[in-house]
Amino acid sequence: MWEILTAATRSKTGKGKTNVDRFLTLLRVLLIGLLVIGFLAFIAQQINPQNAFAQRVNPDATGLTAAQFKGLLVTGLSQGAMYGLIALGYSMVYGVLGFINFAHGEVFMLGAFSGFITSSKLFEAGAWEANFILSLLLVVLISIIVSTGAAVIMERVAYRPLRGSPRLIPLITSIGVSFFIQNAVILLFGPGAKGYPRLPEWLTEKRSILTFEIEGTKILVLIVAAVSMASLWWFVERTKTGKAMRAVAEDKEIASLMGINVNRTIVTTFAVGGAMAGVAGILWGILFRSVIATSGFLPGIKAFTAAVIGGIGNLGGAMAGGISLGTAESLLPLMILEPLGVNGVSQLRDAIAFLLLILVLLIKPTGLFGEKLSGDDRA
Amino acid sequence: MSEDTRTPLLEFRDINTHYGAVHILKDVNLAIYPGELVCLLGGNASGKSTTLKTLLGMVTPTTGDVVLDGEVVTNQPTSYRVERGITMVPENRRLFKRLSVKENLELGAYLRKDKDGMASDMERIFEMFPRVKERLNQKSGTLSGGEQQMVAMGRALMSRPRVLLMDEPSMGLAPALVQTNFELIQQIHADGVAIFMVEQNANMALSIADRGWVLQTGRVVLDDTADALLVHPELRASYLGDAGGH
Numbered sequence: 325m326w327e328i329l330t331a332a333t334r335s336k337t338g339k340g341k342t343n344v345d346r347f348l349t350l351l352r353v354l355l356i357g358l359l360v361i362g363f364l365a366f367i368a369q370q371i372n373p374q375n376a377f378a379q380r381v382n383p384d385a386t387g388l389t390a391a392q393f394k395g396l397l398v399t400g401l402s403q404g405a406m407y408g409l410i411a412l413g414y415s416m417v418y419g420v421l422g423f424i425n426f427a428h429g430e431v432f433m434l435g436a437f438s439g440f441i442t443s444s445k446l447f448e449a450g451a452w453e454a455n456f457i458l459s460l461l462l463v464v465l466i467s468i469i470v471s472t473g474a475a476v477i478m479e480r481v482a483y484r485p486l487r488g489s490p491r492l493i494p495l496i497t498s499i500g501v502s503f504f505i506q507n508a509v510i511l512l513f514g515p516g517a518k519g520y521p522r523l524p525e526w527l528t529e530k531r532s533i534l535t536f537e538i539e540g541t542k543i544l545v546l547i548v549a550a551v552s553m554a555s556l557w558w559f560v561e562r563t564k565t566g567k568a569m570r571a572v573a574e575d576k577e578i579a580s581l582m583g584i585n586v587n588r589t590i591v592t593t594f595a596v597g598g599a600m601a602g603v604a605g606i607l608w609g610i611l612f613r614s615v616i617a618t619s620g621f622l623p624g625i626k627a628f629t630a631a632v633i634g635g636i637g638n639l640g641g642a643m644a645g646g647i648s649l650g651t652a653e654s655l656l657p658l659m660i661l662e663p664l665g666v667n668g669v670s671q672l673r674d675a676i677a678f679l680l681l682i683l684v685l686l687i688k689p690t691g692l693f694g695e696k697l698s699g700d701d702r703a
Numbered sequence: 704m705s706e707d708t709r710t711p712l713l714e715f716r717d718i719n720t721h722y723g724a725v726h727i728l729k730d731v732n733l734a735i736y737p738g739e740l741v742c743l744l745g746g747n748a749s750g751k752s753t754t755l756k757t758l759l760g761m762v763t764p765t766t767g768d769v770v771l772d773g774e775v776v777t778n779q780p781t782s783y784r785v786e787r788g789i790t791m792v793p794e795n796r797r798l799f800k801r802l803s804v805k806e807n808l809e810l811g812a813y814l815r816k817d818k819d820g821m822a823s824d825m826e827r828i829f830e831m832f833p834r835v836k837e838r839l840n841q842k843s844g845t846l847s848g849g850e851q852q853m854v855a856m857g858r859a860l861m862s863r864p865r866v867l868l869m870d871e872p873s874m875g876l877a878p879a880l881v882q883t884n885f886e887l888i889q890q891i892h893a894d895g896v897a898i899f900m901v902e903q904n905a906n907m908a909l910s911i912a913d914r915g916w917v918l919q920t921g922r923v924v925l926d927d928t929a930d931a932l933l934v935h936p937e938l939r940a941s942y943l944g945d946a947g948g949h
Binding site: 564567568570571574575577578579580581582583584585 | 759761781782785786790791793797799800801802806809810811813814858862
């Protein structure tokens with residue numbers, strides 16, 4: 325245990341511990357200690373609400389019923405699947421160009437926004453209610469086109485001219501692109517929230533699967549996310565273009581020596597990441613049925629967190645990071661924070677998400693599935 | 704061989720290359736004929752790497768032409784030249800370490816469409832390097848240095864090159880492997896592939912080459928047969944060292 329706690333920052337020069345090392349070790353012990361105490365108190369309280377230890381930590385804790393737990397788990401999983409889909413875009417672009425595209429959250433928002441526009445037009449025309457499945461397919465298709473287009477244009481206009489510059493420069497540019505898109509959307513469509521049209525009842529009603537009572541929308545989200553991730557995996561691992569993408573991610577010069585068109589491969593990477601974000605945008609629309617110009621910000625940051633937790637540059641890691649982040653922020657407030665006596669825990673989802681990020685960075689900075697990357701400092 | 708009337712496979716015509724204001728290659732003329740094994744010798748910063756990059760189209764010369772089998776390709780991209788039969792085994796091998804050996808070989812044939820030809824070429828590579836076949840599904844980063852060298856050569860051969868450029872093939876290899884490596888180069892050469900080798904190890908390179916050039920601060924200072932270069936007094940003094948036998 326101590327090994328894990330101290331290994332990550334052990335000084336490489338062998339000069340012994342600095343005060344920073346000691347502080348970080350303390351932080352690790354403190355965070356893990358809190359998590360363990362909270363979780364133990366939760367378990368104790370679940371077994372016996374009158375348990376002395378649980379009473380001592382937080383006498384007001386109510387615990388979770390099985391139904392509540394299952395509900396939170398499913399909510400977390402569906403939210404996490406969405407984070408995972410967005411995280412893929414961060415991770416793929418990082419893998420190929422070595423910088424974080426902070427405007428990727430806006431690509432997701434544009435997907436959700438175009439979904440709102442298409443679905444409300446279809447609703448006005450009566451098609452949304454007459455033929456829901458076909459309408460939804462059309463909505464998804466258009467949102468994929470919009471998001472893919474946005475990502476590709478972004479690469480061409482904002483990032484390609486900066487190729488070869490230190491990687492801080494495209495990073496800061498991406499923050500600028502993010503502001504630009506948010507404000508362009510406010511200018512075009514106004515700052516207010518836009519509501520998706522009503523979903524048919526057969527989709528929203530709860531269904532019973534393996535003793536879980538799940539809303540149909542969440543089932544849809546989970547299925548769509550799983551299919552998208554599987555097809556992305558197939559694309560990257562099994563197709564010639566996917567192989568070229570992995571080659572470009574590792575060594576652009578040698579990739580071009582193989583005859584691979586590096587620019588086109590980079591565009592493909594942006595396009596595929598954009599398509600995934602477009603799908604995620606529609607899933608957001610189905611889950612929350614509302615979108616505003618700033619909708620991309622928090623999910624974007626969370627997805628970035630998920631990508632880092634999973635190990636940035638690693639696609640399996642992005643998916644796993646997204647799902648674990650979604651589940652953790654749904655379950656942990658009630659499983660760890662409440663037993664510890666924190667107030668208003670249901671509003672602390674975001675805090676849990678970023679706490680998790682800090683924890684991962686403290687203990688395994690390369691992420692759960694990450695590998696050490698080269699010291700190459702160019703974009 | 705200098706009286707050759709055949710069309711060179713690969714040619715440099717009065718090449719001048721600049722990096723910004725720095726003049727790297729100065730009026731360089733080179734010609735490689737089909738089936739030849741030639742070497743370019745030179746110390747650090749003599750312009751060897753720039754020569755290779757110019758041949759491959761990763762650097763565009765300021766003046767002069769690169770000619771591939773009679774066709775001027777000076778302004779053509781790398782992929783165009785690779786498709787027409789020129790490729791390189793880079794210095795330090797530079798395999799795609801996270802990709803499997805098989806994927807590395809397949810990437811070598813990235814521009815090819817003839818599935819059958821690719822399959823038979825892969826079989827030939829397995830015959831040449833049986834070890835490669837054993838490691839086929841392993842990530843290439845987990846291979847030993849010698850095995851990686853085999854994969855790097857196999858990857859280059861998968862594009863079915865007519866001329867193979869080799870950048871410092873003995874660099875970063877254990878001394879025992881250097882000898883094996885030069886034997887592999889001769890084996891590939893015996894298969895009919897022209898080889899253009901850039902080397903610091905002049906003795907070893909000249910012992911297997913037909914002809915050679917010596918590059919010094921971007922200028923070709925010597926151009927002769929390998930046998931003549933091996934006994935050339937100036938070259939012996941500066942590169943081969945007095946004790947350098949062959």
